[in-house]
Amino acid sequence: MQKLVDGDFTLAQAASSLGLSNRQVIRLKKGFIQEGPAVLIHKNTNCKPAHALGDELAAKIISLKQSELYRDANFLHFQELLSRHENITISYSALHSLLTKAKIQSPKKRRRFKPHRRRKRKLQEGLLIQMDATPFEWFGSGDKYALHGAIDDATGKIVGLYLTKNECLMGYWEVTRQIVLNHGIPVSLYTDRHAIFLSTVATRLSVEDQLAGKVINDTQFGRAMNELGITIIPARSPQAKGRVERLWETLQSRLPIEFKLAGISTIDQANEFLLKYIPLFNQMFAVEPVNAVSAFRTVSSKLNIDTVLCVKLTRSVDAGGVFSFYNKHFKVITKPSLPLLPPKAKISVLVSPHIGIAVEWKLQLYPVLPYIKPVKKEPVAPSSKQKSTWRPPDSHYYKYGHTLINKVSFEDTDKDILAMLESIFLCKYA
Template sequence: MSESQLNRFSVISKVIDGHLTIADASVSLGISERQILRLKKGVILEGAAFLIHKNTNRKPKHALDNELVEKVISLKQSDLYNSANFVHFQELLERQESIKINYSALHSTLTQAGIKSPKKRRRFKPHRRRKRKSQAGLLVQMDATPFEWFGDFNKFALHGAIDDATGNIVGLYMTKNECLHGYWEVTRQVLFNHGIPVSLYTDRHAIFLSTNASKLTVEDQLAGRVVNDTQFGRAMNELGITLIPARSPQAKGRVERLWETLQSRLPVEFKIAGISTIDEANEFLTRYIPLFNASFSVEPDNAESAFRPLSPNLNPDTVLCVKLRRSVDAGGVFSFYNRHFKVITEPGLPLLPPKAKITVLVSPSLGIKVQFKNTLFDVLPYIKAKRITEPKTAANSLDKKHWQPPDSHYYKYGHNLMKKVTFEDSNSDILMMLESIFLKKYA
């Protein structure tokens, strides 16, 4: 018997012997006189055992089976699930192992086994929470985060976009580093899967906002001076999307908290699916987004979506690309990134006049196109004849070896991410040019 049960038996015994009144016993034990009479009767009939609760040392009916408890603990300690937090582990048990268990029971089981959740809880920090937008599509937050997604020491950048009103992920795409190509692939997912949002909330990265924007003084702004849009900003203007640059990470806290969640969950999901490359990850992310949204999305105040449908006349490939102005010569040849291309004119297409101002469109999915008066033209690489020059003698020339970058060099990754274009992809000069445009590191 416990100490409290022994104390209760001592008081009831004094009541039975007549050494203590029922009223005094009631005050001493803090229970009603009716309970004192019930306990007195029970002790007289059954003895001290009456004071022991009948469920003592009995396993509750709703308790987990010992075999199930051992299996859950074993799975959590395995290499596959050991890095999953408790909530994520509960979802994985139901999805992967067909084990449905209440979270409180799971938490008690694991903590009693000495297992702690890898999800660290930081101390509560009060802040003013901005109210969500009322409709889906009014505001989409976009960002990228570098992380060791595959459990090794290699970091890759995951680009993503989340709807402010619903908390739905509307786009995810992984590349080697944060780059224009990654953001455009996320934008492409948003456009095709949801439509055109009203506004985008981003940071002040050079991809979104020119570095010269911070150099404008008040006098410059009053004088009407502006800086040129970046290629991303120009594309958003063509789509009618308002680009809002945030001044702090806390301002776009929705997407910052998304990274915290994905950094906890995705490495476990990749390990379970056996994913270790960027291409496999991007294919997996298209299937993972609906699963994530089913667990974390919320209902907006207004069920009507603010996403605008894509116009049938709009080709996103002609918007999500780099656009630069050039001039053609009398033969339809123009120079671009120290290379020459010839515009292909076909029957039925307008002719390009000499010295015509054209717009060159470049992207991994579009290749290289030329736009003139809303008409697209294909191009071909053109090699101009070189002038014959006298060769240098060995006396006045240095024996220089051509330097070739190693396979680990930054500009050598990403070839397999680029789709086939209109000319031969084996042309190393063309590939180098595309990489210098889309896969470069921004300041």
């Protein structure tokens, strides 16, 4: 810069050597003349940016990440938890830089990228719902519980979550209940080939059997979906329904921490929490569908969801309205507003936790009560006359009489024996 001032370099030569524009070199020359070499140092050198994190806040964030509550949270989830529970707002890039410099790694492992064909999302919300269940240690107690869930293929929205001890029919029915009541009736469900959805006998049908018209009875879940008009599409691999499989990976990373922060340790508490958590999750991860028109069908006011999502078995009533069910008897309770059941009528017995046990006949619902059938008294056979035999009394000598007579004892003294002998042998005879 001094050579420029002295005239040893031209303006163009200085700009080319410094890699600056001519205007910038003119400004630097003017400042150098007025203020000296200090003008060449940037004014922000050794100055902390105004928007930089404070040392106390940075230390607090690092301490929270290393605590037991947030230790297992990945960086993105930790950013959300800081905003929701700690009132700390920080960008993901700043948080990632801060934690990385502190040598803290995200617990979410990154696997090697594998190229694969992505199936395009459905165009409308409600056209396809992917449904599945996953066992996991949600409470960190070492016990695994099955989380049943469903996700919309077009938007990625969670439309139902329900936790049970094991993967079961009730869990899927509760998820379906949430879908129908909160969104409507979807067009189809994409599931695996579990026996809850597809009968195990159905896979054994040959082409000849199908051409011959042989039909396999639906499972209870399949029967319920037929009544709702929902098509079940069984997948042949987990990759086919990859959207719900990726949902489990996300929830297994997030929900245990959410349960820990909320103090949740039971299934009932978890199911109550999940109803509030679903909107938060959808707000974070859901996308807009290509077609904004929803494909969910409106639920009819005449539809009683409790009579659909239940076990239905066929039985016959007798002349008194009594039927047998699992080795127990029940009596159908008739009301003036309900038609009378004829003898031998074929009824549908409905069983579910929501309605207990009820009877359906010609679309009418009847309550039932336990019934104990009277037990018939078995006829007593006439007693045959028994022969009477004479038995001696207890005082008879040959039976017990010998016990009544004093036995001779040789423990008597010699004096007594001699007196007895004198009375016998030395007595006077007439």
